[in-house]
Amino acid sequence: MSDCLEILPPNQGVPPQLMVLLHGVGADAASMLPLARALQHEFPQAALLIPEGFDAFDAGPQGRQWFSVSGITEENRPPRVAAARERFVRWLRAAQERLRATPAVTALVGFSQGAILALETAQAEDGLAGRVLAFSGRYAVLPDHAPQLTTLHLLHGAADTVMPARHAREALDRLALLGGDATLDIAEGVGHVLHPVLIEEAIHRLRSHIPHRTWQAALGAAPRMQRDGGTH
Template sequence: MSTSIQTLRWVPESGQPEQLFVLLHGVGANAADMGPLAEHLRREFPQAAVLAFDGFEPFDGLPAGQVGGARQWFSIQGQTDATRAARLEPVLPTLHAAVQAAQQAVGLGQQATCLVGFSQGAILALELAQRYDGLVGRVLAFAGRYATLPEAAPKQTTLHFFHGGLDPVIEVQHARDAMQRLADVQGDATIDIAEDAWKLWPRAPSLWPKPKP
């Protein structure tokens, strides 16, 4: 897989970053679609650095001439519950390296880093935190799920699930199942459910403790 990753960056107007947010878009979107969310985070956390990566592949759910800037992290063509985990495998090491490079670039570590994933991006965020425990301090997973429910919980990452109760793509039961499994294995996790997961976005920044003056 190519290591050339298109990235949008927002940094503090002055001073060094105190927090790092990495935004992972959903299938068929791209990094630019995360712009409004990046601006929201910057208002809440003026000293945060915010990065949004483009998915590693062109979106294959449209005819070639209609793709435009649409991206995906992995193909969902013909995807089943049995094949989802295998499709993640080539993506996770590349994304892991990209997050580490971003941390090094801004001089911040695990506890100051938050992954924010949406739909397919949320799947990646959850699986990345599971595979590489200690990479990030928090995950905000909007309308996502695990590819495979974990046998153990990450010990160094707090997980927050946000889901629409009427989500027709990734049913809310997946989030409930994840919470139950994490409770069984003593994971640190919370869940918020609304009619529409995106309406929960304004609540998300309250889950990150702001630096003391």
């Protein structure tokens, strides 16, 4: 992989959170800095990594891409995404090992093509990240099973014409049917951008959403009342 911007906590110890930000096609790591700064403000002890896409953007003079969109179709998108995902998973595991950050404290935060990569990584590698925040993204193919160890937060602009919001709605419906842990927030009047309203909602989700697996673990640990039909 090419360069990676890093924003590391001042204590230089094991970070309590690792956030990996994945940019859109034709962009670069610097394009994710406004989001990174917002996350750093709210989570100052988190380590933030912003890697550059694997390859040079093949449809313009500048920028990077995770996979090519030249001549892309519904049929050839999945294998392209799968190839990028395999490369990214190797990179992510190495980053987690280097920073001694566990998968449970890792969040993948992607925009557009970066969101596709994040969602498909969570789909193929359940639990490699505890959370995914997918801004203006979609699945390469709607899932046939739901991750059980990863919470998915879908964030979209209602006026997005590049990646229509119907993709997010379809994803949420499918995940709900499959018993996944997912949320969806759609901002009216917002297009295909990392809008401050969506960033604010993402931070709210990170702070307030309790993963279903946490509830289930708590319920499983709670003592059960024994009822024998007598009078109590």
